[in-house]
Amino acid sequence: MGYPEKVLAAGEHVVIHRRPHWKRLLGPILILLVVTAIAAFGAGYVNTTDWDETAVNIVMIVIGVVWLIIVVWLVLWPFLNWWTTHFVITDRRVMFRHGLLTRSGIDIPLARINSVEFRHGVLDRVLRTGTLIIESASHDPLEFQDIPQVEQVHSLLYHEVFDTLGSEESPS
Template sequence: MPYPDKLLADDEEVVVHLHPHWATLFWPVVWLLVVVGAGSYTAALVPAGRQQGVLRMALLAVALLVLAVLVARPVLRWRTTHTVVTTSRLLVRSGVLTRRGRDVPLSRITDVSSRQTLGQRLLRSGTLTVETAGEGGALVLETVPDPNDLQALLTQVMDHEVDRLPEEDGSLATW
C-alpha cells in the first residue's frame, strides 16, 4: 500500500516505505498455532452433556482473548509502524490507538549508523540509529529490514538533497 500522499509535500516523492522486519511476526504466528491447536484439542476433550456448549463457548472466549493479546496486538503494531524515506525527509509513524510520529528533514541528519547481532545478520534485520542536529536527539529504528542497505540509501538520498539546494545561479538541481 503506498504511503498517504496527504503527508507529503508537493515536490516530495517516496523513495522507500518500510514496516518492521517480518521476524517481529514470528512469535505471534507461533502463538496463533499453539492457541488454535490447544483450544481445538481442549474443546474436543469437553465431555458430552448439557454444559458442553457453555464450556466450549467459555473456552472460545478465553482463546479469543489470548489471541487478541498475543497475536492481534503485535500484528496491528507491526502493520501501523511505518518508516518512510522521501526525497526530502525521514518520516516515522507508529501506534494503533495513539499515533506517534517524527519527521526529520534530510538536511538535519548528521550521522546514520547500523548495528546487527549475528542472529540479525542471518535474518537481514537490525537497528538503525539516525543522529540529528537539534534538540530532537537520535532516532533509533529497531528491527529494520536490511539496515545496511537503508543506511546506504539514506546517505545517497541525503547527498541528492544537498545537490537540490539552490546553486549560485539560482537554479535547483533535480532529483
C-alpha cells in the first residue's frame, strides 16, 4: 500500500515509503510470548487447585484482565505506533509522520537539505537498517532511526537532492 495521495501536492510522486524496521517489534513480540506463557501457567495452576468454583473463576478473570492490559499496553500500542510511522521521500520533499492518537510530522523540502548521512552498528548492518541523519538549512540535524535499507535510502535521497537542485555535482 502506497502513502496516501491526499497529502501529496499536485504532480508530486512518492519515490520511497518506509516504516521503521521490524526490529522495533522484537521487544513487543517477546513480551507477548512471555506474558502469554505466564498467564497460561497461572491459569493451569489455578485449574489444579481444589478452590471453590467461584474463586477459580474470579482468579481466571483477574489473570485474563491483567494479560489483556499488559498486551494492549506493551504489545498492541507499540505495534500501532510502528504501523502509523511513515518515512516518505517524494520528488519534492522528505516527510516523516508518526503517532496514533496525536499525529505529528515534519516536511523538509529537498532544496533545503544540506547534507545526508547514515550510521549503523554491527547489528544494524546485519539487519540492514540504521539511522538516517538529514541536515537542513534551517534546523539542527534530524535523526530518523531504524530506517530499513538505510544505505539505499541515503543514496536515493542524495541523488534526489542533487537532481532537484540541478547541480553540476549531481551524479549521473
